Amino acid sequence: MNSSVLMNGDDNEKSYPQYIAIIAASFAILFCIIGTLGNGLTVIAFAKYKKLRRQPTTIFIINLTISDLMLSTICMPLFAIDYLTNDVIDGILCKISPMIFYGNMGVSLFSLMAIAINRYILIVKPEIYNKIYTQLNIMIIIILIWILIWGRFGFDKKTMICKLLKTDGDFANPKIILIVVGFFLPCSVITFSYYCIYQKIKESRQKMLSHSPTTRTTATTVSNRETRITKLMFTIFIGFLACFLPTFLVNIIDSQGNYQIFHVGDSIASWASVVINPFIYVSTNKLYRTAYRKLFSQISDDSVGTTKNHNNTLNIQPQASTIHPITFFTENNASYGSSASPPSP
Helix, strand or coil: CCCEEEEECCCCEEEEEHHHHHHHHHHHHHHHHHHHHHHHHHHHHHHHCHHHCCCHHHHHHHHHHHHHHHHHHHHHHHHHHHHHCCCCCCCHHHHHHHHHHHHHHHHHHHHHHHHHHHHHHHHHCHHHHHHHCCHHHHHHHHHHHHHCCCCCEEEECCCCEEEECCCCCCCCCHHHHHHHHHHHHHHHHHHHHHHHHHHHHHHHHHHHCCCCHHHHHHHHHHHHHHHHHHHHHHHHHHHHHHHHHHHHHHHHHCCCCCCHHHHHHHHHHHHCHHHHHHHHHHHHCHHHHHHHHHHHHHHHHHHHHHHHHHHHHHCCCCCCCCCCCCCCCCCCHHHCCCCCCCCCC
16 A cells, blocks of 8 residues: 555645545544444334433434444544545445545534533423423424435545535535534524523522422422433533534634644544434443443344354254243333333433
8 A cells, every 4th residue: 555645636645644535534433333322222112122212302312322433433444444445435325425424523412402402491491391392393403304305415635535525615514514503503502501401400499498398399300300401402512512613623723634644533523423422322321331331231142042043953953942032111111110110212
């Protein structure tokens, strides 16, 4: 292989070390595997465990998970091929991969914004919550989140990356629109929403101190439940911000793409967004840990049962082996969230 990756410009030649391309491709493959497994298991857990699907917030998390799964299974392999081959993957593939990536990035951020607004209305303006979050309105919100994909995509000769292209002489530059409308505006709404939620929870806890012990206990249970859910959602937002902030900073500071290695680095950071959410769910929420544990248990038991059945067939036993399949999340439901309070999403 060549010691560097070459990019032909109009009058000059740009390059970055080959090992940088190999590192980038390795991360893309790693994120493809981890993201597909993690987000795939999350989708299955949502499908099998009703306790994870009871609140409107959960619908937006499913939306977020599907978006991450698409990025893992479609974009990551294409990005790996981009970096591993010296030949430019131009044409339709070079347009599809960034379109899916930036489109799903928008889906992720607008889903997080929808979650923040949902939590804000539920905690700060509960009297109007049921009027706004009807099934029809939720479906409209989901559809609007997915149709906000706009821009011109293709191969950038300076950075040797298939990406959202800058359009010269166009007032409505897609990159500027993406940075302002697609990043800073949603982040501002999310930050404002969580700040108001924090102030409301703080105020509610202060009021609880002046009530009777019984009322205080009931109110504390509700407050703690909503606080846990809100903390989970805010943690997901911080994770997203940590992954994508380098991308937007690099595109602002080096909008001409003169320092290619920084663009490779910010790409790797943004790819990490497809794998972090399942880890956040498991580390911060007991209900998700239970769902994953039951799912792994079922996979393990099914694997053991299949092996036993295969061995019995080879031995030509007169009596077929009996495998007792596990009914997912239906046994002992009382042991998972049997308390009066509704479960976290």
